[in-house]
Amino acid sequence: MADIVKETDDFVLNLFKENLPNTFLYHNYTHTKRVYKSINEIIEGSQIDVKDAKVLRLAALLHDTGYIQTREGHEEESVKIATKFLKNKEIDKETIEAVNKCIMATKFKDTPKSNLEEIIRDADSSHFGKDYFKEASEFLRQEYKQQGIHDYTPVQWRDENIKVLVEKHQFYSEYALKNWQKQKEDNLASLIKDKKKDKKRRRKETMKAELKAKYKDASPERGIQTFYRTALRNHIKLSDIADTKANILLSVNAIIISLVLSNLLSKLDSNPFLIVPSAVFVVSSTITMILAVIATRPNVTRGEFTKEDVKKKRVNLTFFGNFHRMELSQYQWAIEELLKDRDYVYSSLTKDLYFLGKVLDRKYRILRWTYTIFVLGIIVSILAFGISFAATEQSVQEVGNTIVN
Structure with a gap:
């Protein structure tokens, strides 16, 4: 077997x-x-x-x-x-x-x-x-x-x-x-x-998925947070852009004024016809620089608040200018009060957005005038230089004709 x-x-x-x-x-x-x-x-x-x-x-x-x-x-x-x-x-x-x-x-x-x-x-x-x-x-x-x-x-x-x-x-x-x-x-x-x-x-x-979907659809909380996050980010980006534009104008006009003063100032005695166009050039550049500084100049508020302000929701605790002079304990207390009230949180964020918008409005209005003056100053200066050179050339020709005759 x-x-x-x-x-x-x-x-x-x-x-x-x-x-x-x-x-x-x-x-x-x-x-x-x-x-x-x-x-x-x-x-x-x-x-x-x-x-x-x-x-x-x-x-x-x-x-x-x-x-x-x-x-x-x-x-x-x-x-x-x-x-x-x-x-x-x-x-x-x-x-x-x-x-x-x-x-x-x-x-x-x-x-x-x-x-x-x-x-x-x-x-x-x-x-x-x-x-x-x-x-x-x-x-x-x-x-x-x-x-x-x-x-x-x-x-x-x-x-x-x-x-x-x-x-x-x-x-x-x-x-x-x-x-x-x-x-x-x-x-x-x-x-x-x-x-x-x-x-x-x-x-x-x-x-878990159902609860997540339910609260996502039933509650606007997520949408509200997204709105504030996006709006604040956009405001900050626009503020950075405005500051960058102002810095560019400051740098350019500082260079222009340095070149004018170093090259033209010594020639004004022998070339009086350059005085007016040079003055226009320097003045327009100076005004541009002043406006650029004003646009970026920080505005800090008193930096204090009272408990009454917090209880009546009159202070915006999201902006440093409203609390930078307060003691840490006072600020911690105020934040705890803020976080207890959902409406107060959103109210503070809304105020922050609003005042950021006002600051942006001021910056961009000043920058608009700054760029306008800068462009007009260059145009007027070039025209002034051209007119001065033309007038000087004509005067030289007339003097020459007189001597010949």
Whole structure:
């Protein structure tokens, strides 16, 4: 018996090696040896005669050979392969028929009709009652995916396993019920526990998303905060732009005045016609600089407030000019009072926006006049220089004519 079992084992190994596609991640030689090991476990723990043990071992090795031909109806193909192989090995007809019945008993939907069929069925599904159940089950899921049969998500596959363990699978043999049923129940309990955890997590995430959406839609709080944040940012940017423009004018006109004073001042005695255009140039540049300084000149208020001002909401605590002379403790108290009242917070932000807008209005109005005076000063200065040069040239020609005559 040992020889035919060994020959069958070698035959199945070579058959799978040469003909079984790589996509069979579960139904392969490893699975066959796992079933064979489970058969031996039942045989050693039960009272089974030698002839039946031989049948069970051969059926365990040959039961999935039909997968080299087809997935659907592989049991029938396995019977054909087993019959041909065992006949070639001159195995008696009775043994071959017994092996074939055991192979057909591995059909999951059929009910075993004999003790041997119950044993082979239990061995074929023994992974349900083993501690490697999840690992073996994952190989089967990946096999389905690789072969395009069904792409189960991990959650769907877990639910499918729970359904199989609860509704479809059962152990039949006395040995399996005594030794594997407990582990099967533990595996089922683990799956159910994981499902509950996942369900609880998803329910928590759903509730969190619903609450977030609810408060986002039902409350204008987020929109109000966005409005104030955007408005304040824009005001500050515009203020920075105004200061930058004023600094540019200050720098340019300072350079202009330096050049005029260093180059033209020494020539005014010998070229009196340059006095007027130079004066216009210098005066316009000076006025431009003065206006640029005024535009950027800070305006700091008294920096004090009273408790009465805070209680009556008359002070804007978001602007430093209203509290820079106060003690820290007084300012902390005022802020605490402010934060207690939502309307006071928004009122303070509104005031801050309003007065920032007033400051911007003042800056940009002064800058507009500054740029206007700067441009007009350049134009008038150039015209004055041109008129002076023309008048001087005409005077020189008249003097020359007089001398000639």
